[in-house]
Amino acid sequence: MTNQTVIAEVVLRGSDGSSILEEESISSKTAERYKIDENHMQLARENLLDYGFDVITTSPYSLSIQGDKRLFERVFKTRLRKRQVPISESPLREEEQGFFEAQDPIEIPEKLLPYVAAVTFPQPPELFP
Amino acid sequence: MTESILAVVSPRSVGGLSIFDAEDSITPETAQEFNSEESVIRSARNELQRLGFKIENEGPITISISGSPKLFQNVFGVKPHKEKVEMVEGLPQVDYFAATPEETEKLLEPPQTLRPSIEGIVMAHPAELFESPLPPLAPVHQNAYRYFTVPDDIAVMLRASRVHRLNGTGRDVVVAMIDSGQYAHPFFNWHGYRVLPTLLGPGQSNPGEDLVGHGTGESANIFAAAPDISLRPIKGLSDAVGSFNVAIGSTPKPHIITNSWGYNVDNQSWQQLKQTNLSLYNYLKLLEATVSSAIANGIVVCFSCGNGTKRGFPSSHPDVISVGGVHVNYPDLSLEASSYASSFASTLYPGRRCPDVCGLTGKAVKIGNSNRAPSILLPVQPGASLDAITPSTGASDDGWGLFSGTSAACPQVAGVAALLLQKKPGLSPKDVKKKLVDTARDVTTGTSGTGESAGPGKDDATGAGLVDAKWSYITTFGDVAAEFISGSSDKQREMLETGQMPHAVDKFFADAMDTLRSR
Numbered sequence: 001m002t003n004q005t006v007i008a009e010v011v012l013r014g015s016d017g018s019s020i021l022e023e024e025s026i027s028s029k030t031a032e033r034y035k036i037d038e039n040h041m042q043l044a045r046e047n048l049l050d051y052g053f054d055v056i057t058t059s060p061y062s063l064s065i066q067g068d069k070r071l072f073e074r075v076f077k078t079r080l081r082k083r084q085v086p087i088s089e090s091p092l093r094e095e096e097q098g099f100f101e102a103q104d105p106i107e108i109p110e111k112l113l114p115y116v117a118a119v120t121f122p123q124p125p126e127l128f129p
Numbered sequence: 130m131t132e133s134i135l136a137v138v139s140p141r142s143v144g145g146l147s148i149f150d151a152e153d154s155i156t157p158e159t160a161q162e163f164n165s166e167e168s169v170i171r172s173a174r175n176e177l178q179r180l181g182f183k184i185e186n187e188g189p190i191t192i193s194i195s196g197s198p199k200l201f202q203n204v205f206g207v208k209p210h211k212e213k214v215e216m217v218e219g220l221p222q223v224d225y226f227a228a229t230p231e232e233t234e235k236l237l238e239p240p241q242t243l244r245p246s247i248e249g250i251v252m253a254h255p256a257e258l259f260e261s262p263l264p265p266l267a268p269v270h271q272n273a274y275r276y277f278t279v280p281d282d283i284a285v286m287l288r289a290s291r292v293h294r295l296n297g298t299g300r301d302v303v304v305a306m307i308d309s310g311q312y313a314h315p316f317f318n319w320h321g322y323r324v325l326p327t328l329l330g331p332g333q334s335n336p337g338e339d340l341v342g343h344g345t346g347e348s349a350n351i352f353a354a355a356p357d358i359s360l361r362p363i364k365g366l367s368d369a370v371g372s373f374n375v376a377i378g379s380t381p382k383p384h385i386i387t388n389s390w391g392y393n394v395d396n397q398s399w400q401q402l403k404q405t406n407l408s409l410y411n412y413l414k415l416l417e418a419t420v421s422s423a424i425a426n427g428i429v430v431c432f433s434c435g436n437g438t439k440r441g442f443p444s445s446h447p448d449v450i451s452v453g454g455v456h457v458n459y460p461d462l463s464l465e466a467s468s469y470a471s472s473f474a475s476t477l478y479p480g481r482r483c484p485d486v487c488g489l490t491g492k493a494v495k496i497g498n499s500n501r502a503p504s505i506l507l508p509v510q511p512g513a514s515l516d517a518i519t520p521s522t523g524a525s526d527d528g529w530g531l532f533s534g535t536s537a538a539c540p541q542v543a544g545v546a547a548l549l550l551q552k553k554p555g556l557s558p559k560d561v562k563k564k565l566v567d568t569a570r571d572v573t574t575g576t577s578g579t580g581e582s583a584g585p586g587k588d589d590a591t592g593a594g595l596v597d598a599k600w601s602y603i604t605t606f607g608d609v610a611a612e613f614i615s616g617s618s619d620k621q622r623e624m625l626e627t628g629q630m631p632h633a634v635d636k637f638f639a640d641a642m643d644t645l646r647s648r
Binding site for chain 2: 005007009011020021023024025026027028029030031032034035056057058059060061062064066068087097099101102118120121122123124125126127128129
């Protein structure tokens with residue numbers, strides 16, 4: 001993996017068009033309702049592979065994808081910029097972790113719209129040492 | 130087992146200069162010159178595999194490979210010989226394959242099929258380890274307090290030692306920990322702890338490395354509470370959602386996932402977050418769904434509340450065990466809410482308060498210009514960031530660091546949860562949470578990092594209080610035992626005299642009464 005390799009989480013859309021993004025809050029009681037069925041998830045996966053992305057992990061709600069920065073920018077018509085954030089306010093203030101941020105609103109290609117509700121770039125969490 | 134030689138390959142560098150010809154020091158500023166294009170790495174990898182080598186690891190600068198001595202001889206025309214090296218002073222030497230100077234020259238001139246994609250190859254040379262399984266005698270900073278060591282001090286203070294002697298050790302329970310990695314510190318090996326191979330979350334590499342030291346150090350807290358769990362480290366802070374999915378999908382399936390991290394966003398509603406940062410909102414909704422699903426599928430999930438004034442999500446998720454911090458004063462061992470640990474009323478989930486229960490966290494002390502909590506001495510990869518944290522243990526590469534925020538408290542609670550699950554494997558996450566909360570030791574003094582106060586009963590600063598391994602374990606003995614434990618002394622006598630307590634050998638009752646007396 002080079003430093004121009006980007007990872008992203010693809011929020012999946014169900015075959016009925018719904019996604020977790022529409023729910024105010026999700027609990028263990030309601031989470032199952034938003035699971036994407038396996039076939040639909042496989043179609044999403046195949047379509048993303050067709051675009052040239054690597055699919056790293058799959059889950060009932062999302063796919064983790066990986067690809068070159070230029071690929072993401074071309075497919076989703078955005079510019080990506082790398083940001084550095086501290087991984088802990090204290091005591092590791094000098095430790096930072098980089099992540100990519102979209103500079104323009106992401107456009108989901110028409111071919112992916114039946115499967116993809118959103119594409120989001122992971123922001124690292126903070127540690128609490 | 131067939132002997133294998135480990136070697137490191139350098140694919141052709143983007144800067145044009147071979148890493149082996151670099152005369153100047155390679156620094157973080159210049160390291161990128163020695164990266165390789167993805168296509169070159171792929172080409173090198175494919176050719177090496179075609180030749181019969183196994184790819185052990187791949188990064189932007191190097192590829193680690195292994196192969197039999199015969200393979201190395203066939204491909205490179207070398208015949209490495211065995212040498213011995215002492216990796217840890219006092220321990221038996223280990224064998225490794227080394228090349229002569231003439232052979233080293235040959236390795237730097239790869240065969241024709243490899244030449245387009247690689248600059249050369251070197252044999253792996255084992256490092257000398259400096260860290261000890263035993264912590265150093267670190268000085269106590271003038272502003273600080275007596276620190277605890279793992280595992281014993283933590284086991285005692287969580288009242289887990291007694292449970293261990295009742296054979297409650299977390300055996301057969303798998304705990305996944307998503308963090309900065311897990312280094313093979315001798316502390317874990319010497320104690321005989323079970324550490325499964327680290328899995329990588331998206332965007333991660335080098336599974337054996339933990340340059341921050343956080344994952345390695347904090348995992349020691351789990352073993353202090355539950356020495357026989359199997360730990361599954363997930364190296365994965367680049368993509369928390371992806372890493373959570375790796376944890377959920379791993380085999381063996383984890384019973385518990387512990388997380389000493391969070392997002393400081395619980396100072397607004399979901400709608401407000403959506404308006405101010407749509408990308409983060411989308412990502413955290415995914416995390417919310419993923420965590421919810423894990424719990425729905427029977428996995429206990431613990432999250433650190435946060436340090437200082439942080440308001441950590443997903444700690445505030447209603448189904449998660451939200452873990453705060455309690456400080457133990459020495460020598461009287463009185464408990465107080467840790468001023469280093471956070472507590473708060475959630476705005477993402479109105480009505481939800483954090484924490485539910487606490488683990489051990491040092492209180493805040495000023496060291497230099499920063500607040501620190503140097504309460505627990507933890508094993509880290511030598512030279513990791515947390516090896517150098519002040520106050521120092523005496524060296525920044527001795528493999529030990531003093532740190533104990535809610536990052537330490539959370540895996541302690543996860544360990545206690547493991548004790549319950551060993552005894553009663555069928556407990557749901559909700560049951561586990563209830564038992565930990567119902568049996569916690571009340572903390573009545575102190576103020577959290579957010580300025581909330583502890584008091585009798587459940588309070589804003591510490592929730593139910595400090596997790597109590599002994600009491601929570603006893604409540605797994607069944608309803609009758611729970612009624613007995615919570616009953617008055619008259620009630621207990623009546624239950625014993627009328628035989629309502631299950632028949633058991635005298636030793637069990639002696640143990641139980643001894644435990645109750647020491648409450």
